[in-house]
Amino acid sequence: MNRWTETDIPNQNGRFVIVTGATSGLGYETARALAAKGAEVVLAVRNLSKGRDTVQRIQSLTKGAKVEVELLDLASLNSVAEFCNRMIHRDRPIDILVNNAGVMAVPNRQTTQDGFELQFGTNHLGHFALTGQLLPLIQKASAPRVVSVSSIVHRYGKINFDDLQSQGRYGPMKVYGQSKLAVLQFALELQRRSDRHGWGILSCAAHPGFARTGLQTAGPNLGKPEGAKSRDGYALISFLSQDAASGALPSLYGATSPNAQGGAYYGPSGGFELKGTPVPAKLSRRARDEKTASELWNVSERLTGVKF
């Protein structure tokens, strides 16, 4: 594949898009790039004031950009339901849903408003409930796409059905890995179920590579990967890392490229999968485990009370 960049994004005029976690990092870059190509973009954010600033920021870059802000806290099933009800009331078909928001390596075990472990609850269950409740609107679009942002860290995660909420041993990065494996398995299972039930969705997952965003700088690791003894190694990784706009390319590719495929997992092609043009990434054995993905889906329906 030749280097794929934002300039390759086809015209998005008339397309209605929702991006979660769009006030910073990859979500912001994803929303900005789609708005620049003419899409109508809803920034689904937990901080409305930051959301309004983001609208202005995008409109200052693209005159007339069609961007708006809506409250969505993925760590609250109530907030997710309220957001979806507002969308259902508008009855606008959703062409692209980007499940992007996330928290990483929360140092001590915390919970969502519904008592789920925070990383699993936000990264996976929140987006699961969101997608499920928006399904009728997604199905109304002519060629809808759902992109879910996972991470290479999913390879170090395991779906622990005996303790999904990590009430026993809590390792911040291990729990993040579980949540990102859940996101990836959700994306793949969504494609399988869409094919089986004729929902007409293209569902894929993205790994951004390693991008400089709030995830590391404002996150609990304070700029140092978990377990690192000094910042030396981090400086090297930092050197290898890319800007947030480049990190958004795998999501944008999945959301817009005519060549993107359902059930694929797009990541950067570069060394150590840190940066580069988006390519189909190799699925790990755990990601390919359909039995676990199906069981996780059923458990997620039970936990969230959202049936697809």
Ligand SMILES: NC(=O)c1ccc[n+]([C@@H]2O[C@H](COP(=O)([O-])OP(=O)(O)OC[C@H]3O[C@@H](n4cnc5c(N)ncnc54)[C@H](O)[C@@H]3O)[C@@H](O)[C@H]2O)c1
């Ligand atoms: N930056 C990287 O190198 C990298 C690598 C792999 C995966 N990711 C994934 O990319 C996604 C975007 O992260 P980022 O790097 O842009 O970091 P970021 O911290 O800049 O962005 C995360 C966004 O998620 C939002 N968010 C967090 N909790 C939320 C909640 N409860 N409800 C609504 N929104 C919430 C935050 O407000 C923020 O806007 C995440 O899912 C992350 O796991 C990032």
